[in-house]
Amino acid sequence: QxxxxxxxxxxxxxxxxLRLSCKTxxxxxxxxxxxxxxxxxxxxxxxxxxxxxxxxxxxYSQQFxxxxxxxxxxxxxxxxxxxxxxxxxxxxxxxxxxxxxxxGYQNWGQGTLVTVSS
Amino acid sequence: xxxxxxxxSTLSASVGDRVTITCRASQNVGIxxxxxxxxxxxxxxxLIYKTSILExxxxxxxxxxxxxxxxxxxxxxxxxxxxxxxxxxxxxxxxFTFGPGTxxxx
Numbered sequence: 001q002x003x004x005x006x007x008x009x010x011x012x013x014x015x016x017x018l019r020l021s022c023k024t025x026x027x028x029x030x031x032x033x034x035x036x037x038x039x040x041x042x043x044x045x046x047x048x049x050x051x052x053x054x055x056x057x058x059x060y061s062q063q064f065x066x067x068x069x070x071x072x073x074x075x076x077x078x079x080x081x082x083x084x085x086x087x088x089x090x091x092x093x094x095x096x097x098x099x100x101x102x103x104g105y106q107n108w109g110q111g112t113l114v115t116v117s118s
Numbered sequence: 119x120x121x122x123x124x125x126x127s128t129l130s131a132s133v134g135d136r137v138t139i140t141c142r143a144s145q146n147v148g149i150x151x152x153x154x155x156x157x158x159x160x161x162x163x164x165l166i167y168k169t170s171i172l173e174x175x176x177x178x179x180x181x182x183x184x185x186x187x188x189x190x191x192x193x194x195x196x197x198x199x200x201x202x203x204x205x206x207x208x209x210x211x212x213x214f215t216f217g218p219g220t221x222x223x224x
Binding site for chain 2: 035045046059095100102103105106110
């Protein structure tokens with residue numbers, strides 16, 4: 001059984017940085033990519049970026065360029081998302097998801113609620 | 119970026135009804151389109167990928183069709199467990215984008 005377990009809810013001040021984790025199990029971590037997505041309240045799901053868990057290559061949405069970094073720890077089968085310079089507009093439910101190439105997101109984390117407020 | 123739209127935004131239906139949801143892309147996405155179901159407080163669940171291929175374990179009452187810029191998700195006979203929000207997603211190029219969702223309620 002494949003599992004993606006995300007870290008817990010966060011409350012951050014504007015200007016702070018955020019690190020979320022996504023611990024995976026039940027499959028070969030290096031064989032698939034992990035994507036990070038989010039849903040801002042009242043808006044549609046938004047793709048943020050992904051990491052190739054085999055070689056560490058990353059790609060980010062232009063919207064987050066410069067403040068988003070996705071990394072991995074292969075020994076821990078865990079992917080991380082770092083987002084800096086948080087603003088209230090970053091208040092959202094964040095998800096990690098495992099992509100099966102050309103087959104969509106087959107597995108999702110449970111979601112992590114992030115609240116940015118002064 | 120490719121813009122995804124869905125219609126209707128809300129759909130009221132009854133158990134046993136045949137339900138069709140439409141998804142449109144602002145550019146040709148070929149057949150690189152997926153459908154997800156999401157229930158309140160839960161992560162999305164992949165139903166269909168490559169426009170028409172059912173994910174393992176998804177009931178056969180779900181089906182998908184289309185290509186290019188217009189796609190449909192059909193639920194052949196709505197069951198109580200199907201009341202949820204459905205959204206489409208293209209994955210032909212980054213950034214992947216999602217439809218706004220269609221809420222199916224009673």
